[in-house]
Amino acid sequence: MTANAVDSEWMRLALRLALKGRPHPNPPVGAVVVKGDVVLARGWHDGPGTPHAEHMALASCIGDAVGATLYVTLEPCCHTIGRDGGQRIPCWQRCVDAGITRVVIACEDIDPRTAGMGIQQLRDSGIHVDVRLLHNKAVYQQRGFRSIQATGRPFVIHKVATTLDGHTACEGGDSRWITSEPARKAVHRLRAACDAIIVGVGTVIADDPELTVRSVSLPSGRQPRGVVFDRTLRMPLSARIVRPGTVIVTTTAAPKASMTALQDKGCHILTLDVDRYTVENILPLLADLGLGIVLLEAGGLLTGSFYRARCVDEVNWFLAPKLVGGGSAPVGLAGSPLATRMNGAIELTQMRMHRYGVDVLITGRPVWEGREAEI
Template identity: 40%
Template sequence: MRAVADAEQHWIPWMRRALALAALADGHASPNPLVGAVVLDSSGALVGEGFHARAGNPHAEVGALAQAADAARGGTIIVTLEPCCHHGRTPPCTDALIKAGIARVVVALTDPDPRVAGGGLQRLRDAGVEVIAGVLEAEAAHQNRAFLHRVRTGRPWGLLKWAMSLDGRTALPNGASQWISGPSARTWVHRLRAQCDAVIVGGGTVRADDPLLTSRGLRSPEPLRVLLSRSLDLPVQAQLWDQSVAPTLLVHGQDAPVEAQDRFDALGLQRVVLQACDPDSLLAVLAQRGCNRVLWECGPGLAAAALQQACVQELAAVVAPKLLGGESARTPLGLLGFQTMDEVVVLQGLRQQRLADDLLLQATLSRLSDPC
């Protein structure tokens, strides 16, 4: 066991490099995972590296092998996720590794996709390739938490974000809310959107704030803007209706007036009708569209519903050094129906970061993390 541990220690710096390569595609690879790969020749020298840039593009292993060329024969590949062994948009990576004459494969994480799920590693072993698995497994799982969650649950990973004052208000009693946070925090939000496949709001947010919901050009194409509205009681003019900026998906209930549906059809908006117009049903639609990670930027009612239906796994709150006051002022969350402290949502892994004068708090949910 000691020899195995020492061998794993040897590969850790190279796996960190592979993880850094994988991160270059954050926000672009969905519905695929983030994957990075490094190829060393038989003497241990770096001869190739690659990452999976987006769905349909060559996988990380293939890109790294292309760089390495003949130097890969007898060498080692370090890859953040188990190589695939099935035909999808691209051929199996296991076949490419065997053909290239790779002698050793070092892997961080086993792929939970049922089409792989250990089959890729077994295919390599059967071909006489040495396999070392589990190197920096926790780091790789964290990096691909959104992909892993969607594969295991059938729902995208949900991140709920809000900005509030130090006294916990997201707007004044009259509804005014721009701007609670400062420019640095707003720039951070643009980067966050660029890492997500969809940004979700409700009708109340559109009526109150008329948001644009883009990354301001940090991602191309922009994330899908999603509006969840039971009744389609929405303004005639809104920034979300301009799809030259970013695509918009309008999701609503069956009882929405036909004239309202026709009006939005005339604007060229994509529409989806849900039998149950709720967060869980919406996420089923977004999973089918290949979304791994979605951002909830909604008002208190929809945010509470998303929490109650286990559609949120991560929380980000920007706290501004301001006091808004007022008992009727809007807060980030609507009623969750708890009666005792034993019922409340508990956060874990709390971390903080300064964004100029604002404070960013981030955490994951320790309960309500699996779909109903």
């Protein structure tokens, strides 16, 4: 392997380690300490109040880290004050103290307390620093954190499965299954990378989905939280999503008895005044709950509202080679039109295609009128 390929291999390991944490509001970070071809330590960040990935790794080295290389997915920090107000050793200083002689960083920090200064401090201390190895992968991995920093709301991934003629169910409502087993497994992998799965009450009533990750590995060991948009609490108490931790977003117009019954089942209720109940107002509340990456798996009505609010960052559209027809069969996007003329249509960029069994997945990023994707 070339030196560059070896570096990439260690950085990939650091990126995999970062997935072990669910550190919101902090970014996911992974770190590996390597000397020669021996891994001395691994670390990741698991959230506020827990050590940063570099600290975790350097505290657990199996040998002397003097002369070793640290691979880290985010620029080492310069923070000297912890969340508890106490003094802490910044990560760059920790590297110097441990005798690290080279640091390889995937991406710079956007936190103004560090932004570029962590790299400068390392260099000023005589440490050799290489930056931007697997940069795009690291930025994408930190998309929840970066979205909240840039826009105040989570990173929203829209996933839908339709027949080739655009339907999400048959006219009578039957929707199981549109796609094949390999495509459904891909959806579970997608869910595993998300902090929450959002549906509208229409989907809960029609399909009673479980909204959990099954049959694939869950690196953080934590299931994504279910989130249901349900203005008047029409959702049956017997629904499978009614379980501890599920977030239900409703209005002050909902019956108080229903709210109490859902709370008794362990659900977390977010209540907004009727005139404040919009996607734009709700998403920052989900960010406040620690949800950085959310997967929108709703039916056409709620999905249409997310697009009209321009609150979709990535599209995952599964197409099955099936036709069901029927003028009133549900579709992927419903409600008032997103465009009334073709030259006003939402366009997607960064398009990719994948095959899963007989099905096709098309992914892309919506372009919102001149606003380049920030994340």
